[in-house]
Structures are given as C-alpha cells and as structure tokens.
Amino acid sequence: MMKLKTKSYSFSEDIRASRPFQWVRHPTEQGYRVAILLLSDILALAGAWQIARYLNQFYSPLPPQLVWWSWFDIPSLFWVFVGCTLLLFAKGNLYSVPKSSQNYLRTVKLISSVYLLSLVLIYFYDPKVDPPRSLFFTAWFSSVVFVLFGRLVATLILGQIQTRKPKKPIFIIASASQLPKLIQILQRRSQYQVVGVALASTANSSTTLNSILASKAVEVLAEDLPQTDLASALYWNLRRTGITLRLLPSSREILYRRGVSEIMAGLPTLRVETSLLVGWDYRVKRIIDFIGSFVGIILLSPLFLIIALIIKLSSKGPIFFRQERTGLQGKTFYMWKFRTMVNNASQLQSQLEAHNESQDGIMFKMKNDPRIIPFGHLMRRTSIDELPQLFNVLMGQMSLVGPRPLPLRDVEKFQAWHHIRHQVVPGITGLWQISGRSDIQDFNDAARLDLFYIDNWSLNLDLDILVETARIVLFGKGAY
Template identity: 70%
Template sequence: MAKLPGETRKSQFDIRAPHQFRVFHLASWQWYQVLALLLSDVLALAGAWQVARYLNHFYSPLPPQLVWWVWLGMPSLFWIFAAITLIFFAYGRLYGTSNQSHNYVRTAQLVSIVYLLSLVICYFYDPKLDPPRSLFFTAWIGSVFMVMGFRLFITLIFGQFVQKQPQVSVFLIASAGRLKKLAQILKHRSRYKVVGAALASTANTTATLQAILRSGAAEVLAADIPQTELASTLYWNLRRAGIALRLLPSSREILYRRGVPEIFAGLPTLRVETPLLVGWDYRLKRWLDIIGAFFGVIFLSPLLIAVAIAIKLSSPGPVFFCQERIGLYGKVFQMWKFRTMVVNAAELQASLEAQNQIQDKVMFKLRNDPRITPIGHFLRRTSIDELPQLFNVLLGQMSLVGPRPLPVRDVERFEQWHHIRHRVLPGVTGLWQISGRSDIEDFNDAARLDLYYIDNWSLNLDLDILVETIRVVLFGRGAY
C-alpha cells in the first residue's frame, strides 16, 4: 500500500490521534493570563450579584428555597451560576491564548445563555417558585457588562506584558517568491525569530516535518499550501507535536472560514450563513461610534484645550491642521488633526519625496521628518494629534474603527485593488495602526490588513482593535 505524505512506519493510525496524552503547553505568562481571566470573571459575576442583591433585597429578596448554603457571603445559587458560566467559558475557548479569548461579544452571549437556561431549570425544579424578576434582570445585565469590562482591562494589561516576553520561534512555509518577503517582515518584529523555512510544494513531506521538529519552532507560518494532496496532513502533524499553525489566507479562504460545513446534494460544501437580523450589528456599531465620540469629546475636553494652548504658544500658526482625505466611496472630506508640523509643511514635502521610506511610494513616511515641531513629536508619539477626528465621527464622516482615510496625493497612486478599502467608512484607528503603525514600509501590506478587516469585520473585532489601540497609544509603540 502506498504511503501518504508525511507518513512513517510508526504512524499507522488516525492522523488526529496524539502520540500520548498531554496537557496543553502554555508559557508561564500565558498561565498567568488564564488565571487572571478566570479570577476576573469570578469577581465580575460576584460584583454583579452583590449590586443586584443590594438594589433588590428591600423589595424582592432571594427566596429561602433557593438558598441552600452560603459561602464567602454569597448564596449557593450564585456559586452554581458562576460554576456553570465558567464551564461554558472554558468550553467556548475563552480561557485559551488564541484570539477567541478576546471575544467579548461571545462572553456576553454565554452569560445570557446561562441566565436564560436558569429560567428553564427553575421552572422544572419548582413551577410554583417565582424568583424575583428585578433581581434576575439586574444580575443578568450587570454580569454581562462587568464580565466584559473586567476582560477588557485584563486584555489591556497583559497585551503590554506580551511585548516583553522571549522571542517566538517561527518556521516559514511559502512559495519561493514569498519566503524572502515574509522573512523580512518578521525581521522587523522583535517578538519573532525565523528558525527555518521550506517551500510550500514540500509542506506535507516527511523531510519538512522533521525540519520543523528539529528547528524547535513554536509556530509555523504558512502561505500558498497546495489545496490537494492532503493539505490537512501538515495541520494534524503539527497539532500532535504541539506546534501552532498560522495560515496566510487568500480572499477565497477568508470566505471559507465564514462557512459552515454542510452536505448539499451529496456534495461537501461550506454554506456562508446570513444572520437572522441583517444589519443590526452595523447599526449598533454606528450608535457606539456616536456615543463613544460624544463622551470622548466631553471627557477629553480639558486635554483638548490644554493641547490647543500648548500648540499656540510653541509655534506660529493655527492650532488645527485640516486636510482633504478620501472617505466612503471616494468622497472627499476635511479631516481634522492637531497641527504637528510647521505651517508650510505641504510645500516642503515636494523636496522630501526622494527620502520617502515607503517602498512603493504610495504613502509618504519619513522617520526624522524635519517639518515636525518639538511638541509635534510628542503629539504624534502619543497619537493625541488624532483626537480632533472625534468630531469627524460625530459628523458621520468617519467611524472609531476602520481603514485610515488617506490624502488625495496617496490615493492617486493606488492600484485598482487598493480602492476596495473605500467601500467601508474610514476610521480613527484600524487594523494596520495596531499591527505596526509607522513601521509598515510597503503600502500593499497595509492594504492587505484593511482587506482582512473588511472581510472579517465584527463588533468584537472593533472592540479588540480599540483595546489594542489604547495599549499601543499608552506605550507609544510604532509612532513617529
């Protein structure tokens, strides 16, 4: 019988079966993150219950029939709720180290499922028992918001710790023309170290698998893997070895990930589902934009006034810099920023074009730009210069999260596929702002991140980008 790719004499069993039982491997800081998330969930649930009990005990206290014991000042019903919720979270991979652990919307869904499930259980336990509705709904809503809030805080804190961890060893698999480019990208990211490489055409061979194991790689970054000849062999071999696999997707594979496996007319297919309430998530996003920008302007008004005074005193010229940017479907609008350059910066740019650090010259970036004022360096490093764009959000010209709107000069140099980014509302922050910001030296890389954002957009992705933006801004990484 012919051997399958990657098969040895000792591997005559289901490829999904592990060599031996093992506890999933996590670094010490990852264990701390898991424990911190677990503790934060318990504290958030307890806090929500305490608030609910305080608000309701005068009017509708918890029936004695539902209090079987009390531990640490909390009734037995709470501990049952908490245990079931934590089990649901663990089953939903909310305590792992993948991006799923940042799925804040999923946490709200699971908390709601537990509370709704409790109504059904309560009915079968005693149909005559009527739990206090005010207590139930207060605890439910409080649990949703407190769990999400605590998790956002934990994500923000541990996101900074991740940057200080030892380098991650990465093995590259790609076509010959793409290997060098991927290696150069990782070279500019201090967290990653390339320990080996192989051609995509050899991805499923025994030689490549052995090379990966010898390299000591913690992760494999792969692109252009053949779609035939058991491409999944690589995934299962790496999974059994405890090595993570990251795929660089094509546009077609992005749609695949949204699909649900389903047999259709005897054929294996992936059905891309339509949500039950079409557009509700986008409408919610726009409401969050307006509410977030409104309260942002109010709470940050002392800072905005202080920065305006500092700019006025530090250099001659206006406080704000207003520039034409390209927005939704190519519509030109005026984008506002705090002025960080000398007044005649636009005229001086022509003489500096030769020093542009962007390889394809689509955007203009200069690390030591002589046009930036002394206070401008601080404003750019902290991204405070972008805060006036909250007014653009209130005017409906921008969103809090989306592809960054670019000047007319940049858009005129676009390739045709770059314009896809104009099919969504531009944002104050976006995916490529948190994935390198000014470190990106090729606009194609930034454009691909924008397309990934568009194809994979969700409310949770927006939340994740906002949290990461706060962390990046606080610690000033990648801005100049």
C-alpha cells in the same frame, strides 16, 4: 509507511490521532492567561452580585429557599451561577486562544444564557418561589458590564505581557520569492524568531516535517501550500505533535471560511449565504459611532482646551490641521487633527520627498521629520492629535474603526486593487494601526490588512481593535 527519525515514533495509526501523552506545549503561558481571565471573571461576577444584593436588600431580598449556604458572606446561589458561567465560558473557548477569549459578544450571550436558564430551573425547583425581579435584572446587567470590563482590562494586561516575552521559534513555508520578505517582516515586527524555512512545494514531504521538528519550532507560518485531494498532510502531522499552523490566506480561502459545509447531490460543498438580520449589525455600528463620538467629545473637551492652549503657546499658526482625504466611494472630505507640524508643512514636504522612508513611496514617512513642533512629538506618539476626528465621526464622514483615510497625494499612487478599501467608511483606527503602525513600510501590507478587515468585519472585531488601540496608545508603540 512514513517514519520520523528525529522523534522515534511513527504515524502508523490514524493520522488524526494525537501523539501519546501530548499535552499543551506551553503550559506556563497558557496557565497565566487562564489564571488571569478566571480571576477577572470571578471578581467581576462577585462584584456584580454584591452590588445587586446591596441595592435590593431592603425591599426585595433573596428568598431563604434559595440560600442553601454562604461562603465569604456570599449566598450559595451565587456560587452556582459562577460555576455554571465558568463552565460555559470554558466550553465556549473563552479561556483558549487569545482571539477566542476576546469574543465579547459570545461572552454576553453565555452570561445571559445562564440567567435565563436559572429562571426555568428555579421554577421547576419550587414553583412557589418568586425570585426578586429587581435582584435578578440588576445582577444580570451588572454581571455583563463587570465581566466585559474585567476582560477588557485583562486583555490590555495580557497584551502588554505578550510584548515582553522571549521570542517564539517559528518555521516558515513559502515560495522562494516570498521567503526573504516574510523573514524580514517577522524579524522587524513580531515576537517571533525564524528558526527554519522550506519551499511551499515541499510542504507535505517527510523532509520538511523532520526539519520542523528538529528546529524546535512552536509555530509554522505557511503560504501557497500545494493542492491536495483531501487534507494537507502538513496540517495533520503538525496537529498531532502540538505545533500551531498559521496560514496566510488568499481572498478565496477567506470566502471558503464563510461557508457552511453541506452535501449537495453527493458532492461536498460550502454554502455561503447572508444573515437573517442582514444590515442590522452595520446599523448598530453606526449608532455606536454616533454615541461614542458624541460622548467622547463631551468627556474630552477639557483635554481639547489644554492641548489647544499648549499648541497656541508653543508654535505660531492655527490649533487645528485640516487636510483633504479620500473617503467612502472615493469622495473627498476634510479630516481634522491637532496641528503637530509647522504651519507650512505641506509646502515643505516636496523638499523632503527624497528622504521618504516608505519602501514603495505611496505613504510619506520620516522618523525624524524636521517639520514637527516640540509638543508635536508627544501628540503623535500618544495619538492625541487624532482626537478631533471624533467630529468627523459625528458628521458621518468617518467611523471609530475602519481603513485609515489617506491624503490625495498617496491615493494618486495607488494600484487598482488598493481602491477596494474605499468601499467602506474610513476610520480613526483599524487593523493597520494595531499591526505595526509606523513600522509598516510597504503599503501593500497595509492594504492587505484593510482588505482582511473588510472581509472579516464584525462588531466584535471592531471592539477588539478599539481595545488593542487603547493598549498601543497607552504605551506609545509604533508611532512617530
């Protein structure tokens, strides 16, 4: 039986059992997140109900049978709705890890469930009570809109707080060839501090576990874990001590995650099948692209005129920059941007290739590019030079979210597997843009992010990327 010298307790019981009196490892951090989200949800629901009551008080007020008491001038029925909604949110993990709390589609479903269930309960409470339909639907719609808006704002706030926190200690487990690269990536691009490493071949050994516990790591990043007959001992040992395990997945593991556990002929299998409404989510995405780009162009048209005037007054040349890019299925199209460089920037690039800061040479990156015009630095840092691509989205050449279309010069240097990213419509923003932007020097890392996006695509992921893009643009992180 394995015993740990560093923690003075043994794993003599079931490996799935948690350590005695094991609580959340970071109560302060988790507490702040839960408090902000709870406050956001309560204020949003209160605002929705107040608006619904104000709009309906003259011709369709709440029946007296449904007003048992009032608190802060808000009827008791509201507080019942709030309690049920918050309980469902907690049950649905909307106050847990960041990615779960940003599941906006689940948020809409849970709010709708509360309102639909209330109709049934009110009927059984008193069949003679007829709740005002206008009040009901106004409160329902307002609750969805206000809660989503509140959570989007809370996500922006929490994301910015995250970037200012002290670095978290992390332990890395990988092959000998990958360890230096992972250490460099984490030190350059993340809020983590590497406090220890181990080879993947030793992942399930007591020595590695002791090293993890002694390092005081709060998370473990692992890649290429050795095969085991049942479950990884590393996973269970970390789980029972409250340490988070992060895995760098292969394409096979991503496919496994899509499967549903099922016993077939006495064999444990994973069934991977298509959705009943296959293709409809993509149709919704394209509708959102069209409406979003159309509305964006109208609302931002005054800003377009101001930027155009500044470019024209500060530099000789056209207002817009048009460049041929590779899009869906390798077809080329012209992508539009506000011009941020001198008029002959394309011709000058060949003279600057020796100064390319990209490690593999596929993309051209130069932090102090002499071709950028004075106002160009601000446009690139705030990404407002990308706004004309809303016209590309409106024409169907691009999407709001997707792999970034690259110049023909870059695509010519692609490896064969890089072209998989051309199987989907390119986008204005994507996982690449919110995961480091200009800080990513190796195109292989950017390509893996694009493939991860393709394998895990959902409408909620698109919305999550748009929200994170807004936060990054507002604070100008990673662009030059």
